[in-house]
Amino acid sequence: MKYAHLGRSGLRVGRVALGTMNFGDATDEAESFRIMDAAVHAGVNLFDTADVYGGPQTPDMEQGFGVSEEIIGRWLAQGGGRRDKIVLATKLYQPMGPGPNDKYLSAYKIRRAAEASLGRLGTDHIDLYQMHHIDRSTPWEEIWQATEQLVREGKVTYMGSSNFAGWQIATAQNAATARHFMGLVSEQSLYNLTARTIELEVIPALRYYGMGLMPWSPLGGGLLGGVLQKIEGGRRTSPHMQQTVEKYRPQLEAYEKLCADIGEQPANVALAWLLHNPVLSATIVGPRTVDQLTRNLGALDVTLGEDTLAKLDEIWPGPGGEAPEAYAW
Template sequence: MQYTFLGRSGLQVSRFCLGTMNFGMVTEQAASFEIMDEALQAGINFFDTADVYGGPQSPDMEQGYGVSEEIIGRWLAQGGRRERIVLATKVYQPMGTGPNDRHLSAYHIRKACEDSLRRLQTDHIDLYQMHHIDRRTPLEEIWQAFELLVQQGKVIYAGSSNFAGWDIATAQCAAAARHFMGLVSEQSLYNLSSRTIELEVIPACRHYGLGLIPWSPLGGGLLGGALRKATEGRRADKSQQIEQHRPQLEAYEALCQKLGEQPADVALAWLLHNPIVTAPIIGPRTKEQLTRSLRALELSLPNEALRRLDEIWPGPGGEAPKAYAW
């Protein structure tokens, strides 16, 4: 396994991050345990979850949210695991029907952290991430709440998810004014078919020293050989996306075949090629899927292949403002 620093921090994490959104919703506990055991054995030390994961992510349901954390907590309770992993979770999403059961008020951050610690059966969260920007709550209030959690030893590092570039900038300026480290990472939608963050989020991450953790690195399965699978009668739920991107997918899968590599491995290797990327989040539903993903760590794409991928899946044209102005 390869390791790298999480942004400008001194924390080292594996180049793959194990995503656990499927735990409890798609993957039952026994299979989830197998996946985590396999990940640890493979050297993956970076585990990502969220308080809302494990069900339909709706507070109107009597059960569902929090299940992923609970499964991880029961796995950790077996012993000998907690200090071997970097555990990341998130706060923001609705965790109840009350008006203060969501977003980033100091009130909710405190309660959400305590609830996550209880479900995870641990006394600290290594990376506590804001799941979304909350522009209604002042950053002074948010950072004060995070500072207290850090002082109490309940949180080690702070991260963001789904922030715009200017959100990262304002958050870091507010943290600096408080002499607080602020964000060490940003978790964003990023893959070959979704490259909008190249405009401003990636430049902001580079400037402020944030590690980038891409979610949906395979575009929800689109980049994992969707065309071939559809031909074989699988993944019919992707039929609309396939038709929308058919010319690109035909060219992409033909390139992967020419390279002698699986489409999913090429998509992951493309992300790993970017020096700003810390660790793509892989969300295997089975132990076998996890094992197959490891091939991407060994794959070095030649310059010609990288150039061709840019032709097939063009980004926004570079970084702002040069991407659209003289």
């Protein structure tokens, strides 16, 4: 495993992080345990989850709330130094019940959400506590006051964000600086070869404030994992995926041909393309099986040359650079 600092912090995390959204949903507990054991064995140390992971992310479901955290908690309870081997990250924001204060980022919700996650995880601290989305109705003075209290109590070590715009990151960091608080150390964003909008303003903001990028959906929901090869091999796909494949078919054909020409698997090329970005601390993969995790880790051994990077830009063009030059001068 290769490691990098999580943004400007002194914390070092594996360049491939384990996403656990499938735990309790697409992946049962036994296989989830095997995946976590295999991840630790391979040197993966950042485990990423959220209070809503493990089933349909809706507050009116009969089961599924907090299942991913609970599975991780039962895995940690097996002992063997498991808790000390991982950087444990979870999130809050989304509805965890039908009440008016069961969602978003009020101080009331932050306190309750943290205590509930600690209980499900069976631990006394969260290493990286991430806001799953921006809360436009709660002032930063309230958010930071609540999270500072969790840090003072030793229940949270670092704070991160997810799905924030560049200006929202700037607002959050400036408010934290005024309070002499470290603020955010990382941002989870949608980022892959097919979705490059964050290159306009989010990535420049992360670079300026010393925050580490952690892309989610690095394979574009499977689109960049050799989908044409799999369809030709008889793999069935959902109607939505079929429509997406047809939309991007010319690009996918060029992409998978390029991967074949350089002798690398499409998924590993997509992950390696992300990993070459200096702002990125770790890319989050969400394997459903141990075999998928093992294949994803192969991206760490892939080095993309300048010619290959240029060809990837031709196939999957970004927004034209950073703002404002991308659209002005």
